[in-house]
Amino acid sequence: GQQLNQSPQSMFIQEGEDVSMNCTSSSIFNTWLWYKQDPGEGPVLLIALYKAGELTSNGRLTAQFGITRKDSFLNISASIPSDVGIYFCAGGGGSNFKLTFGKGTLLTVNP
Amino acid sequence: GAGVSQSPRYKVAKRGQDVALRCDPISGHVSLFWYQQALGQGPEFLTYFQNEAQLDKSGLPSDRFFAERPEGSVSTLKIQRTQQEDSAVYLCASSLGGAYNEQFFGPGTRLTVL
Numbered sequence: 669g670q671q672l673n674q675s676p677q678s679m680f681i682q683e684g685e686d687v688s689m690n691c692t693s694s695s696i697f698n699t700w701l702w703y704k705q706d707p708g709e710g711p712v713l714l715i716a717l718y719k720a721g722e723l724t725s726n727g728r729l730t731a732q733f734g735i736t737r738k739d740s741f742l743n744i745s746a747s748i749p750s751d752v753g754i755y756f757c758a759g760g761g762g763s764n765f766k767l768t769f770g771k772g773t774l775l776t777v778n779p
Numbered sequence: 780g781a782g783v784s785q786s787p788r789y790k791v792a793k794r795g796q797d798v799a800l801r802c803d804p805i806s807g808h809v810s811l812f813w814y815q816q817a818l819g820q821g822p823e824f825l826t827y828f829q830n831e832a833q834l835d836k837s838g839l840p841s842d843r844f845f846a847e848r849p850e851g852s853v854s855t856l857k858i859q860r861t862q863q864e865d866s867a868v869y870l871c872a873s874s875l876g877g878a879y880n881e882q883f884f885g886p887g888t889r890l891t892v893l
Contacts, residue, residue: 769821
């Protein structure tokens with residue numbers, strides 16, 4: 669099935685550094701969401717975006733809904749060890765409300 | 780409970796066996812979704828319910844897969860005559876519905892078919 673183009677695939681950073689990851693699609697979405705998944709658990713919702721151009725923050729996380737509605741990015745500032753995990757973007761808002769996910773970005777934070 | 784719950788968390792089946800996976804959504808959530816997540820991949824859509832009505836089942840891989848939500852709350856995903864390629868994590872998500880598209884996921888059921 670279709671999956672969004674998410675990059676980078678993995679990142680290794682030092683504690684305290686900022687992180688940026690992005691997601692692109694050939695299709696327009698009305699909603700962009702960002703999730704974090706820890707091993708053996710389901711994805712946990714971080715940020716939801718509903719309007720093109722929207723910039724939303726949740727603590728150290730900031731996400732933007734691209735104005736073309738075909739992309740989104742997520743920034744994490746001042747990373748900490750518990751930020752380790754897999755981050756997924758997801759596009760949605762079609763008539764059936766299903767989400768289309770990226771393949772994920774694996775984030776490793778070295779303390 | 781406060782979140783989406785799924786059971787069992789782990790299931791091992793012999794090829795050819797039938798399995799049933801259960802999802803308890805967040806109370807009051809109208810919409811319920813099933814996704815399949817292969818190792819190293821993002822979740823992929825299987826099917827969608829609004830209350831008890833199954834409005835989209837376009838993601839179900841074959842007619843061996845069947846989902847139901849008879850009373851508009853608990854849902855069951857059934858896989859008949861399991862095959863090795865069915866091995867994956869099966870995730871359930873629920874949302875308030877309508878234009879509110881924030882989906883909240885359960886912990887998943889890891890199915891291994893031997």
